[in-house]
Amino acid sequence: MTEHEEPSFSVKVNRLLLTGGAFAFATGVVWGAVLVAPWLWRTAFTWY
Amino acid sequence: MERVGIVVLAILAGAGVLIGYYLLAELAVGYFVWPAFLLLLPAAAAAGALAAAGTAVLTVSGPRGHRPVTVTPAMVSAGEIPLLVPRRGAVRRDHAWPAYLPGQAQVDLWAVAGKLVRLSRGGWYPVRRVAPLIRELHERVQLTLAVVGWPVAAVVLGGAFAWSAGVVLGGTALLVLVLVLLGALEALRLAVAGGARRLDAVVRSRLGGPAGCQECYRPVPLPWFRCSGPDCDRTHRDLRPGALGAWWRRCGCGQLLPTTVFRAARRLDHYCPACSADLRERAATIPEVRVPVIGAVSAGKTRLTFAALLELGDVEFDDEASRRVFDEGARIIRERAETSKTAAGHFPAAVTVRLRVRRGFGQLGEHAYLHLFDAAGEFYQDWDENAALSFLDNATGLVFVLDPFTVPAVLAETAGQEVLGRAHPATRDAEATYQLTVQRLRLFRVPIDRLPLAVAVVKADLLTEVAAAADLTPDGTAIRDWLAEAGLDNLVLAADRDFGAVRYFLVSSLEGWTPGHPLSAAAPLRWLMARRGLTPNEIPDEPEVR
Numbered sequence: 068m069t070e071h072e073e074p075s076f077s078v079k080v081n082r083l084l085l086t087g088g089a090f091a092f093a094t095g096v097v098w099g100a101v102l103v104a105p106w107l108w109r110t111a112f113t114w115y
Numbered sequence: 116m117e118r119v120g121i122v123v124l125a126i127l128a129g130a131g132v133l134i135g136y137y138l139l140a141e142l143a144v145g146y147f148v149w150p151a152f153l154l155l156l157p158a159a160a161a162a163g164a165l166a167a168a169g170t171a172v173l174t175v176s177g178p179r180g181h182r183p184v185t186v187t188p189a190m191v192s193a194g195e196i197p198l199l200v201p202r203r204g205a206v207r208r209d210h211a212w213p214a215y216l217p218g219q220a221q222v223d224l225w226a227v228a229g230k231l232v233r234l235s236r237g238g239w240y241p242v243r244r245v246a247p248l249i250r251e252l253h254e255r256v257q258l259t260l261a262v263v264g265w266p267v268a269a270v271v272l273g274g275a276f277a278w279s280a281g282v283v284l285g286g287t288a289l290l291v292l293v294l295v296l297l298g299a300l301e302a303l304r305l306a307v308a309g310g311a312r313r314l315d316a317v318v319r320s321r322l323g324g325p326a327g328c329q330e331c332y333r334p335v336p337l338p339w340f341r342c343s344g345p346d347c348d349r350t351h352r353d354l355r356p357g358a359l360g361a362w363w364r365r366c367g368c369g370q371l372l373p374t375t376v377f378r379a380a381r382r383l384d385h386y387c388p389a390c391s392a393d394l395r396e397r398a399a400t401i402p403e404v405r406v407p408v409i410g411a412v413s414a415g416k417t418r419l420t421f422a423a424l425l426e427l428g429d430v431e432f433d434d435e436a437s438r439r440v441f442d443e444g445a446r447i448i449r450e451r452a453e454t455s456k457t458a459a460g461h462f463p464a465a466v467t468v469r470l471r472v473r474r475g476f477g478q479l480g481e482h483a484y485l486h487l488f489d490a491a492g493e494f495y496q497d498w499d500e501n502a503a504l505s506f507l508d509n510a511t512g513l514v515f516v517l518d519p520f521t522v523p524a525v526l527a528e529t530a531g532q533e534v535l536g537r538a539h540p541a542t543r544d545a546e547a548t549y550q551l552t553v554q555r556l557r558l559f560r561v562p563i564d565r566l567p568l569a570v571a572v573v574k575a576d577l578l579t580e581v582a583a584a585a586d587l588t589p590d591g592t593a594i595r596d597w598l599a600e601a602g603l604d605n606l607v608l609a610a611d612r613d614f615g616a617v618r619y620f621l622v623s624s625l626e627g628w629t630p631g632h633p634l635s636a637a638a639p640l641r642w643l644m645a646r647r648g649l650t651p652n653e654i655p656d657e658p659e660v661r
Contacts, residue, residue, distance in 0.1 A: 096168070107154055
């Protein structure tokens with residue numbers, strides 16, 4: 068009786084979705100940083 | 116004076132140092148700590164959040180060696196996965212790959228959470244590296260930390276805090292996002308699985324289920340299925356949609372199996388969980404009508420059974436025993452030969468025939484199984500033997516064979532006459548047989564109030580010679596009224612009270628086997644099949660007596 072070693076299709080699909088979700092999240096973080104960075108830069112060096 | 120001057124100078128010098136230190140500190144805060152906080156902290160937090168996302172991706176989709184343990188069918192069947200542990204009393208789960216959320220997702224989420232905790236701790240690495248340097252400086256040059264070290268310490272500590280906060284908050288946000296995504300997918304999966312499960316139940320119920328085992332007569336709502344994999348001999352005990360697959364399931368051997376019993380029954384071998392006997396091909400998908408023919412010894416059960424099958428005509432057989440019984444019965448009916456008495460003392464096998472039927476809904480099946488249990492009359496007369504009639508528990512309806520020559524009014528008129536000799540009257544009165552059977556059914560909690568009862572008044576061809584039955588017509592209501600007036604009012608009332616529906620038939624097993632005969636032998640069976648939504652032939656639209 069042979070055992071299947073690979074995770075099932077459901078696992079693969081869901082993990083792919085999670086990976087996509089994590090990439091979307093990271094994109095959101097980077098996008099937020101790009102939006103906020105100029106304001107932070109100005110605030111850091113122009114307060115005085 | 117000189118001392119006063121020195122003190123004043125010292126005070127002025129101290130004040131100068133303090134003012135200088137204050138100015139330097141202000142410069143340090145303004146040009147180092149504050150810009151560093153404003154830029155480093157958000158950067159560290161963003162880096163932490165990105166690292167959390169990267170860690171999650173690497174955990175679930177990274178190199179194979181770094182992925183969490185794969186949840187295997189062996190772990191599922193061994194009950195090692197918390198959400199897949201069967202409820203108390205349930206048999207262990209089948210050896211099959213689970214769906215993602217109830218199975219692998221738990222392991223993945225715990226693995227990601229563990230790695231995020233380690234990542235968050237990693238943010239304190241610079242603190243651990245810088246702290247000894249500051250301590251060493253502090254020991255060599257007193258007040259180092261107080262004088263020059265604090266801006267550096269503040270920035271390093273702030274950065275570490277920001278990193279940790281970024282990892283924790285980013286990781287939490289990511290996990291919440293993931294849980295929402297998984298929750299939506301799980302809701303979809305549950306909807307599909309729940310819908311498929313309901314569909315399975317409805318189809319099986321409408322198909323006349325549950326199928327009965329041909330060996331032990333037990334109903335088999337959930338047959339056990341053998342995997343169809345080439346080298347696999349595993350059994351799947353519950354192929355309903357669920358955590359192991361909504362519409363398909365993958366066996367541990369890799370073979371894809373259909374979930375839902377009605378689909379699996381068309382493709383896989385299946386057998387009875389109680390006695391391991393193989394069930395008939397597609398047993399769970401072909402509607403079944405299981406009809407015990409009950410009545411006293413010599414009431415005419417066997418002849419009625421043969422005549423009814425002969426009249427139904429276009430029947431097929433799946434087993435040789437049923438074919439032999441039918442052939443012999445057909446010969447007896449056609450040649451008007453004497454029916455040999457059914458042997459008592461052994462368990463009665465059903466005569467099983469396959470009929471072409473029209474269904475009330477859809478085109479799910481064009482055949483139906485009709486199982487007729489013709490037990491020896493002794494079974495219905497002795498309590499001990501009656502208790503062995505397990506096929507009664509699985510009946511979809513009953514035919515009660517009533518010998519009119521045991522009806523008090525007929526018996527009184529024909530006593531000593533030749534017609535009574537030809538009738539071979541039953542050896543026990545109908546009411547006693549009826550009561551014994553009903554008691555047996557109640558004892559075994561058979562829901563008889565939902566079952567239909569066809570009362571077949573047989574030997575109708577001989578009744579034409581009896582004056583007491585002169586007014587008797589094949590009309591169901593008329594038969595009921597006649598029985599009540601002829602002395603069986605208790606039986607009629609009890610039948611109305613006990614069963615879900617009762618209908619009376621006037622039958623001649625001797626003549627009623629030809630199509631269209633008014634004393635049709637198959638009419639009780641047609642009615643019982645119609646109650647299951649199956650119509651082998653047209654049945655007259657007659658009101659039920661209830």
